[in-house]
Amino acid sequence: MPLSIDFRGVARRQLLPLQRIVAGWWRRQSPARQDRFATLGPLISVLLFLAAIISAFWYLRNEEIERETEAVKRDTEIAQQQIRLRLIENQEQLVRLAREIGTRTVDTREFAAQARALVRERPELTEVDWIGNHRDRRAYVSAGGYQDDSLVPNENSSDPSLPLANQSSPPELAFLAARERRQPVYSLPFADTSGTTVFQIHVPLVDRSGFSGVLIAEYSVEALLRHAVPSEVATRHAIVVLDGREQVVSSTVTPMPGQRIQRASIIHDVPLAPALNGLVLRGQGYRTSIGLISNTLFWMVVALSVLTVWMLLGTWRHMRRRLQIQTALASETNFRRAMENSMLTGMRAMDMESRISYVNPAFCAMTGFSEAELIGRKPPFPYWPTDRYEENARLQQQEVQGRSPAGGAEVRVMRKDGTIFDARMYVSPLVDSKGKQSGWMASITNITEAKRVRDQLSASHERFTTVLEGLDAAVSVLSVQQGELLFANRSYRLWFGADPAGHALLAGGPLAARANIPAEIDEEIDDYTGLPTQALTEAGSDPREVYVESLEMWFDVRSRYLQWTDGRLAQMLIATDITVRRRAEALAAQQAEKAQVTSRLMTMGEMASSVAHELNQPLTAITNYCNGMVSRVRGDSIQKDDLLSALEKTAKQAQRAGQIIHRIRNFVKRSEPQRQAAQAADIVEDAVELAGIELRRRSVAIHTYVAQRLPQLMVDPILIEQVLMNLLKNAAEAIDNASLPASRRHIELRVVPKHTPELGGHIEFSVTDMGPGLPEEVISRMYEAFFSTKADGMGIGLGLCRSIVESHQGRIRAENLYNASAIVGCRFAFTIPVDISRADPGGGAPAVNLQATP
The missing domain is CATH 1.10.287 (Helix Hairpins)
Incomplete structure (x- = not known):
């Protein structure tokens, strides 16, 4: 019995669950949604139909375009293959002819015969040349016929088809490439004498002696395109040749004079192989189908x-x-209904007979009475306090007569449980749909909490005002735009009165200039255009010190912008009297200056014997030179040259003594600190010159290194020199007191530029000795006033050094040098901040090594 399958029944059973789901979803929708979906269904169907039609047209159009594109691509590649085959065949014949020339089996006559036959068979060839290795033309055949050898010039500088030495023409470049590679080379396209675009193939000629020249075949691009492209390809599509600048060199389609060829909608580019000299073969096609439009x-x-x-x-x-x-x-x-149930403001409506006709839930919750207890009641209402009947009756009469205040009336309301709260009532007429007044609508708001907050704010304001009035600092607030003094405490009024000029004087900015500007002009000036108020109020300012000459007082002024209570932008200043502190600082600066001079005098006092010994040498030399000259003059035994030489040596020794005295005088004289541009090398040279006297007395050598091209320092050179002198003298004393051997009796002074994230760009001066070092407890206390490890020390040297360095925004530190756990020396270093990027090319000095010996 054959097996039969009911496909319709199977499909029906598969669709039943989906139908039940859709039917259930449809029944769950509201009637309004069902109507909307029923309307949108046909609309969507029409849109889908339109989309399908557009897609079909678009698909067919794209199919036709793809077929046309493939046809253009196929014909272009066929043309490329035909041109390739033609060029390769020509190249093989030229290589064969070049081989015969190289083996000397062909002379110029035979070359002319073969070249003429080649030109006749290949009409795209315009010329065949035999060029020697010195670029001399030995023979050539053109499309017009053979040129006799006697008429061939050896050099023709006007022919662009010939390679010429020391030029960058395409034939010359191809000639050089063929000579170097020993392979056929195609040249770049160029214009010949008749203006026709051509290119050449250079086949090298090689004999037993090596490279002997080239065989040049010149192609006409137009003839190559006409004879190599198949006629059926040229009939279907236009084939053009483009150069490297996208300019048309030749085309199978010749436009009418004065007309431009319409730009092709379909193009396909391939290189002109095997030449690969920048020429591009382009196939062009035009769409024949009608577009969608x-x-x-x-x-x-x-x-x-x-x-x-x-x-x-x-x-x-x-x-x-x-x-x-x-x-x-x-x-x-x-x-x-939702508004009535959610409002916190109580709403009560009355008719023209003062009978309550409506209350909202908020009013019932506010008073504690239900809606049934209030609807239909007349005055006195149950929420009136018993002791305020007369006042509430008066307000009720004003309400009925329409004379309620616009800002509302403050009333007291009694809840059902007897508690009383404050409320504010606003009354407005109730108008029906016909424009006739039908009663009155009153809104009641509980203001008990608002009154409490208002009382607290008043008390807080009073306390705040009391605190500001009791401050010793002047506090003032000035409107930025109007220049109006909005607030001033007692101290401000005591010093400056109620005049805003005092605020402007302390501010020292644009507000100070506004003090004398007329009001009509000031309205046109906006110093803060484009600046948002929030950005100004959030931005702080650095404290400034201002001197008020009229009061002879110094003030520490701190300012910030804020938004005043009425929304205006204002500036608040807090000025603290710092006159006593500034006087104390000035006195301390004077004492520090005296201490610096004292320190220098003490240093020179300790070096007095060394200075005397240093001066004794030039003075003794001067005496000896003078005595010697006197004796020889008396004996009339001195020549003029000897006398001049002796006088020059005497002057040099006197100059040396004068320099020593001048340096000591500049070092010890008292002067005001003066910041000036100085070079580190000059400071080090002066300091080493003065310290060298003490170092030589103690038999201590010094090695100095100053880095080259250091930037200038803005310092007081005498003060920095004093720091170096103190550090060098301390190092020499430490070495001498420890009785160290000669191998450890030396000091190293280094000046190098550095840059650290913490200090930025700076110059570091370091003094390193090989002495016994410093104990840890001494390192922690060495900068304390009057602390010294010397028996006769005063303890002010290192303290002054630290003060001098920190006054130049630098830092000083000391550290011991270790070899394993043993101390082998000490290093003092201090820094002076500079801008390393602005180094003076001539400001540095080469490394200098100075040694002081016993």
Whole structure:
């Protein structure tokens, strides 16, 4: 019995669950949604139909374009293959002819015969040349015939087809490439004497002696395209040759004079192989099909679809408008009910007879009475306090007569449990739909908490004002735009009165200039255009010190912008009297200056014997030179040259003594600190010159290194020199007191630029000795005043050094040098901040090594 399958029954059973799901979803929708979906269904169907038609037209159009593109690509590649085959065949014949020339089996006559036959067979060849290794033309054949050898010039500088030495023409470049590679080379395209675009192939000629020249075949691009491209390809599509600048060199289609060829919609580019010299073979095709825009059937379908969509949209808008009206009515009812239930403000309506006709839930919750207890009641109302009947009756009469205050009236309301609270009542007429007044509507707000907050704010303001009035600092607030003094405490009024000029004087900015500007001009000036108020109020300012000459007082002024209570931008200043502190600082600076001079005098006092010994040498030399000259003059035994030499040596020794005295005088004289541009090398040279006296007395050598191209220092050179002198003298004393051997009796002074994230760019001066070092407890206390490890020390040297360095925004530190756990020396270093990027090319000095010996 054959097996039969009921496919319809199987499909029906598979669709039943889906139908039940869709039917259940449809029943769950509201009638309004069902109407909307019923309207949108046909609209979507029409849009899908229109989309399908457009897609079909688009697909067919793209298929046709792809076929046309493939045809253009195929014909272009066929043309490329034909040109390739033609060039390769020509190249093989030229290589054969070059080989025969190289083996000397062909002379110029035979070359002419073979070249002439080649030119006749290959019309794309315009010329065949035999060029020697010195670029001399030995023979050539052109498309016009053979040129006799006697008429061939050895050099022709006007022919662009010949390679010329020391030029960058395409023939010359191809000639050089063929000579170097010993392979056929195609040249770049160029214009010959007749203006025709051509290119050449250079086949090298090689004999037993090596390279002997080239065989040049010149191709006409136009002739190559005309004879190599098949006629059926040229009939179907236009084939053009482009140069490297996308300019048309030759084409199978010749335009009418004065007309431009229409730009092809389909193109395909391939290189002109095997030349590969920048020429591009391009196939061009034109679409013959009608686009979607020109298809009448397409526009008919679109018009019918748009008409159907428009009619469906009109029906949908009509149904939607009816649905909106129904929804608005229901929403209005729900909105009024929700507003009544959610409002915290109590609403009470009365008719013209002062009978309560409506109260909202908030009013009932506020008073504790239910709606049934209030509706229909007349004055006195149950929420009136018993002791305020007369006052509430007066307010009720004003309400009925329409004389209620616009800002509302403050009343006291009694709850059902007897408690009383403060409220503010606003009354307005109640008008019906016909424009006739039907009663009064009153809104009541509980203001008990607001009154409490207001009282607290008043008390807080009073306390704040009391605190500001009791401050010793002047506090003032000035409006930025109007220049009006908004607030001033007692100290400000005591010093400056109620005049805003005092604020402007302390501010020292644009507000100070506003003090003398007329009001009509000031309104046109906006110093803060484009600056948001929030950015100004959040930004702080650095404290400034201001001197008020009229009061002879110094003030520490701190300012910031804030938004005043009325929204205006204002500036607040807090000025603290610092006159006593500034006087103390000035006195301390004077004492520090005296201490610096004292320290220098003490240093020179300790070096007095060394200075005397240093001066004794030039003075003794001067005496000896003078005595010697006197003796020889008396004996009339001195020549003029000897006398001049002795006088020059005497002057040099006197100059040396004068320099020593001048340096000591500049070092010890008292002067005001003067910051000036100075070079580190000059400071080190002066300091080493003075310290060298002490170092030589103690038999201590010094090695100095100053880095090259250091930037200038803005310092007081005498003070920095004093720091170096103190550190060098301390190092020499440490070495001498420890009785170290000669191998450890030396000091190293280094000056190098550095840069650290903490200090930025700076120059470091370091003094390193090989002495016994410093104990840890001494390192922690060495900068304390009057602390010293010397028996006769005063303890002010290192303290002054630290003060001098820190006054130049630098730092000083000391550290011991270790070899394992043993101390082998000590290193003092201090820094002076500079801008390393602005180093003076001539400001540095090479490394200098100075040694002081016993």
